[in-house]
Amino acid sequence: xxxxxxxxxxxxxxxxxxxxxxxxxxxxxxxxxxxxxxxxxxxxxxxxxxxxxxxxxxxxxxxxxxxxxxxxxxxxxxxxxxxxxxxxxxxxxxxxxxxxxxxxxxxxxxxxxxxxxxxxxxxxxxxxxxxxxxxxxxxxxxxxxxxxxxxxxxxxxxxxxxxxxxxxxxxxxxxxxxxxxxxxxxxxxxxxx
Amino acid sequence: xxxxxxxxxxxxxxxxxxxxxxxxxxxxxxxxxxxxxxxxxxxxxxxxxxxxxxxxxxxxxxxxxxxxxxxxxxxxxxxxxxxxxxxxxxxxxxxxxxxxxxxxxxxxxxxxxxxxxxxxxxxxxxxxxxxxxxxxxxxxxxxxxxxxxxxxxxxxxxxxxxxxxxxxxxxxxxxxxxxxxxxxxxxxxxxxxxxxxxxxxxxxxxxxxxxxxxxxxxxxx
Numbered sequence: 001x002x003x004x005x006x007x008x009x010x011x012x013x014x015x016x017x018x019x020x021x022x023x024x025x026x027x028x029x030x031x032x033x034x035x036x037x038x039x040x041x042x043x044x045x046x047x048x049x050x051x052x053x054x055x056x057x058x059x060x061x062x063x064x065x066x067x068x069x070x071x072x073x074x075x076x077x078x079x080x081x082x083x084x085x086x087x088x089x090x091x092x093x094x095x096x097x098x099x100x101x102x103x104x105x106x107x108x109x110x111x112x113x114x115x116x117x118x119x120x121x122x123x124x125x126x127x128x129x130x131x132x133x134x135x136x137x138x139x140x141x142x143x144x145x146x147x148x149x150x151x152x153x154x155x156x157x158x159x160x161x162x163x164x165x166x167x168x169x170x171x172x173x174x175x176x177x178x179x180x181x182x183x184x185x186x187x188x189x190x191x192x193x
Numbered sequence: 194x195x196x197x198x199x200x201x202x203x204x205x206x207x208x209x210x211x212x213x214x215x216x217x218x219x220x221x222x223x224x225x226x227x228x229x230x231x232x233x234x235x236x237x238x239x240x241x242x243x244x245x246x247x248x249x250x251x252x253x254x255x256x257x258x259x260x261x262x263x264x265x266x267x268x269x270x271x272x273x274x275x276x277x278x279x280x281x282x283x284x285x286x287x288x289x290x291x292x293x294x295x296x297x298x299x300x301x302x303x304x305x306x307x308x309x310x311x312x313x314x315x316x317x318x319x320x321x322x323x324x325x326x327x328x329x330x331x332x333x334x335x336x337x338x339x340x341x342x343x344x345x346x347x348x349x350x351x352x353x354x355x356x357x358x359x360x361x362x363x364x365x366x367x368x369x370x371x372x373x374x375x376x377x378x379x380x381x382x383x384x385x386x387x388x389x390x391x392x393x394x395x396x397x398x399x400x401x402x403x404x405x406x407x408x409x410x411x412x413x414x
Contacts, residue, residue: 029247033276034202040303041208048215048305063303070300074277084281087252092281099280099329 018120021081028077033070040066085123089113090144097127103137105130109144114151114192118173122153122190125169129155129162150175151192156185194312195239197221199230199258200274201248205299209243216305218312227254231261234269240316241270241293246282256282259289270315274299278326287320291401295321320400342406344386352379357403 040063047059077083085093091109098105113119126142133140140157153170155163160179163186167177175190196218200206203225210223222233226249234242242262244255259271270293273286278298286296295315301323302308314321342350348369355365362380366373380399387405 029276030202034205034299037276037299037303038202038204038208040300041205041212044303044305044308045208045211045215048212063300067300070276070298083247083277084279087247088281096279096281 015117018081018117021120022086022116025077025081025083025086028073028080029083033073033077036066036070036073040070081120082123085119086116090119090123090126093119093123094126094130094142094144097130101130101133102135103133104139105133106139106141107144108141110146112144112146114146118151118190118192121169121173122151122166122188125166126153126155128165129158132162133158146192147189149191149193150189153188153190154185155187158186160186194218194241194316195221196241196243196312197223197230197234197239198243199224199227199248199255200243200245201225202245205245209302212303212305212308216309218309226250227258231258231265234262235265238266238269241272241312243272243274245299246273246275253282253285256285256289259286263290268293270312271295272297272311272315272321274302278323280326280329283322283326287404291320291404292318295319296326297321297323298325320404345383349379349383349386352376353383353402353406356380356399357406 043059043063043066047056047063050056050059082093082096084096089109089111091107091111094109095107098107114122130140130142138157140155143152143154143156145152145154153166155166163177163179166186166188167179170177170188170190173190175188177189178185178187180186196213197220198206198209198213200209200223206223206225210220213220221237221239222230224230224233227244228250230242230244242259244259246253246255248254250257255273255275259273262269262271271286271290272295273282274297275282276299278296283296286294293315295311297311302311311321342353345353351369352365355368360368362373362376366376369376380402383402387402
């Protein structure tokens, strides 16, 4: 899943943009996605009742096409605001990204929550960094924790250059980044409520 | 089969009802949230309860309802339907139970045959996982092998990895250049070390071993 840098600033400020993205994801889920899934069921019923094998095959093909559309909607929703990020937080959402990376990635998290906007901004920054890992790269660890009133993100085992968006995100949110030598730890500290 | 369903989207709920009826199943009740299905089934159990994961009570009423249903009726099957096939939810489902459970994408149960097959397998005690998710899980083994998996020898981990890829004993033997007899010995030792009792059916233990392996890797990751 390629994270997509949509504009993140709305008239109400950057926080509003993340809430807006989350609302759009829910609308996709509760509206078109559910209607299309219901259509797949209705087609299944038609196919069951239909006695013409050629027509039943045709209905099956339309169902396959619907499955593909739903998969596209899921990808789109993930680029807006991953539902798992909303429901379970940074750790579980990044673990899902790690399932698709080309290198082994371990996510260590304390299961704490940091709010829609901060979770959204840091998720996409980290997801971009993980998605860029080359095939066969050594193991990477992302540790997520809270220290006082800061969200601390420690990324071990990546080239510091690959963490550009994370550093930029940390800066834009009033935080700071410590960059170690190549292959060591990049740590972002971002104020949180 | 006697079934009940809980789904907050009216269109999908009605579609599923029609499909279940066409498949010849008896629908005991059809409700729109997790609390209602627990109330409905408190006095009238079914063979399989079909639950939308993301429904009231928010955020995942299907899972909280399932925990209560499993406590009330341990033998009742649970089929979870979702718009997303995610390992996060699979692990939560396996935390509720590793028998008589299923997790499938909503649009993929859109045929009488698939729906009935899914329900029958759950009712007979199996774990039914959306194929795309099962594939994703076994294709990307990663993380440190700590905890339970650490108790296994290197060769046993090899065997378990090949089991997770869905290979037969003969297939595993071929891959590792050992005899099928040796593979059987390794598998017995894996079951033993993972604490899987001998009174469970062989196929079932195989699924559980693979899931334990995947879960341990996730927890370490």
